[in-house]
Structure formats: C-alpha cells, structure tokens
Amino acid sequence: MHATVKDLRLQARALLAATQRGETVEITYRGKPCARLVGLAANQQEARPSRNPAFALWADREEMEDVDAEVRRLREPRTFGEND
Numbered sequence: 001m002h003a004t005v006k007d008l009r010l011q012a013r014a015l016l017a018a019t020q021r022g023e024t025v026e027i028t029y030r031g032k033p034c035a036r037l038v039g040l041a042a043n044q045q046e047a048r049p050s051r052n053p054a055f056a057l058w059a060d061r062e063e064m065e066d067v068d069a070e071v072r073r074l075r076e077p078r079t080f081g082e083n084d
Contacts, residue, residue, distance in 0.1 A: 001025045005034075 001023050003015055008027055015025050019039035027035040 003027055005029045 001015075001018055003011070003025055005027060008015060015037060018025055019037050022039060025037040026033050027037065
C-alpha cells in the first residue's frame with residue numbers, strides 16, 4: 001500500500017489499521033519513498049500493565065490505607081481565608 005505524507009497526516013487511523021491487518025504502508029514525500037509503516041507482530045507488542053506503576057509510589061505508606069480516599073482528599077478544593 002502506498003500513501004503520501006498528506007495521507008499520513010489526514011488518515012493516520014486508517015493507515016495504522018492497515019498495518020494491524022498485516023499490510024506494509026510505504027509513505028512517499030514529493031513522489032519519493034521516505035518511510036515505511038509496518039505493524040508489530042503480536043509477540044513483539046509490549047504487555048500493558050494492568051495498573052499504572054505510579055500507584056506503587058504510595059504502596060509502602062502505612063498511614064495511607066486507602067489510596068483512592070487519599071487522592072480524593074488531595075483533590076478537594078482548597079479554601080483560603082482568615083480562619084486558616
């Protein structure tokens with residue numbers, strides 16, 4: 001399959017779908033080949049972690065039993081006034 005740089009810009013999703021189907025997409029710039037899109041094999045794709053590794057930052061904090069509750073507390077709006 002051939003595509004221009006403009007096609008890549010405007011139809012990136014369709015070109016990526018073609019690579020997932022096993023096609024190789026050759027990208028041309030001003031009529032000359034400049035790049036090739038090739039899909040990854042199923043065994044080459046990285047396994048996505050089931051949970052964001054950033055959540056482990058608070059794993060060893062004993063005073064924080066419920067991480068979700070702590071995050072909600074941190075996201076509460078702050079009040080600045082004379083009583084603070």
